[in-house]
Amino acid sequence: xxxxxxxxxxxxxxxxxxxxxxxxxxxxxxxxxxxxxxxxxxxxxxxxxxxxxxxxxxxxxxxxxxxxxxxxxxxxxxxxxxxxxxxxxxxxxxxxxxxxxxxxxxxxxxxxxxxxxxx
Numbered sequence: 001x002x003x004x005x006x007x008x009x010x011x012x013x014x015x016x017x018x019x020x021x022x023x024x025x026x027x028x029x030x031x032x033x034x035x036x037x038x039x040x041x042x043x044x045x046x047x048x049x050x051x052x053x054x055x056x057x058x059x060x061x062x063x064x065x066x067x068x069x070x071x072x073x074x075x076x077x078x079x080x081x082x083x084x085x086x087x088x089x090x091x092x093x094x095x096x097x098x099x100x101x102x103x104x105x106x107x108x109x110x111x112x113x114x115x116x117x118x119x
Contacts, residue, residue, distance in 0.1 A: 015056055021047075029101055037067055037070075055117040058118040070101045
């Protein structure tokens with residue numbers, strides 16, 4: 001019985017860590033457009049193995065994938081932005097990227113609180 005409680009405590013600790021990481025990703029996303037998200041990303045990579053076998057593992061993967069896709073799309077947007085003609089494409093692209101990243105953070109946080117694993 002005590003072992004089950006200890007395991008549940010570890011899962012709760014992992015969930016709390018993931019909640020904090022979602023908040024950090026959100027804060028860096030809001031205040032620095034994601035450039036400081038490298039800090040919570042490193043923590044995601046460090047904490048992910050500790051949560052293997054739990055639903056929290058999928059949330060770490062979700063945040064990691066969100067970061068790398070966001071970075072890739074931002075690089076594409078910047079590429080378009082440096083060309084005069086590309087500004088017409090870059091500005092809406094940046095808006096779409098921002099909404100997509102916000103959706104991923106909000107959905108992940110809500111699903112974590114509802115004890116659902118991420119795809």
